[in-house]
Amino acid sequence: MIQDARIVAGFTGAGISTESGIPDFRSPDSPWMRNKPIPFELFLQSPKARREAWRRKFNLDDLYRGARPSAGHRGFASLVSSGRMPGVITQNIDGLHQASGLAEDQVIELHGNGTYAKCLSCGRRHELDWVRYHFDRTGDPPECAACGGILKSATISFGQAMPEEPMRRAQRLAAICDLFLVAGSSLMVFPAAAFPAFAKENGARLVIVNREPTPLDEAADLAIHGEIGEVFSKFIA
Structure with missing residues (x-):
């Protein structure tokens, strides 16, 4: 055919x-279920939610780092x-x-794509190693290097267009x-x-x-x- x-x-x-x-998101005991994505509106509104979103993101990245x-x-x-x-x-x-x-x-x-981050204001791409370096040092994700905007994994979250x-x-x-x-x-x-x-x-x-x-x-x-x-x-x- x-x-x-x-x-x-x-x-x-x-x-x-x-x-x-x-693993599939719906797989039994999936790590995705233990590290559920933060809804988009909450991510925008709350610095605490943004910190938690990045913590969960990096937890998953560590689990699947060797995927080919x-x-x-x-x-x-x-x-x-x-x-x-x-x-x-x-x-x-x-x-x-x-x-x-x-x-x-x-x-x-x-x-979207979870292998890099984007600024929600200007759209500039940021590599995850740089984001994680700052997150691990301070406990907070960095701001956009170009405009100071909020950085988010370049994925489409629940509630995001x-x-x-x-x-x-x-x-x-x-x-x-x-x-x-x-x-x-x-x-x-x-x-x-x-x-x-x-x-x-x-x-x-x-x-x-x-x-x-x-x-x-x-x-x-x-x-x-x-x-x-x-x-x-x-x-x-």
Whole structure:
């Protein structure tokens, strides 16, 4: 089916990274549940909440510091390299698609990226090592080096608006593809999960690879319940 497609849209969720050692948010006793994200409005309003948000962030970073791209990530990278897949839409924030060899503009991050920080006022990027150096020394995250604004992990928190440009890019790719390929997503988190259905409504074939059934399995042209790395390893160049 992939071999017959002209334009393949890739779409990935947490399941592609569990094979890299990063648990799904909903996994039993998940570290994510013990280090829940601070809601965006509370983060803005409270210095205490900002300190706690960064403490939880660094706790998680320490747990997953050794994570490397899985066979699933490498399979997607090979599909992009082949020219058949213009880019990968992802719900993940771990940067493992970039680590697998994809360029920044080949990854459409719907929920942001947890591998660096951004200023909420001017948008300047700050590297996490610098943020942590100041946090570990003082117990407080630093202010933006450019404008003194609030720094936050470059992820989309609960209550924060979805990023407009990635959403537009994802919609364009879903509109022009003739095959929409999902890997490792429960397809239960919206608005991201609306893109596979949108692509299907626009005439694309829909293929879903996930360990568990999803709400779109019945609408899919093919649904595979199995290990993502095992399925995608055949595409690794």
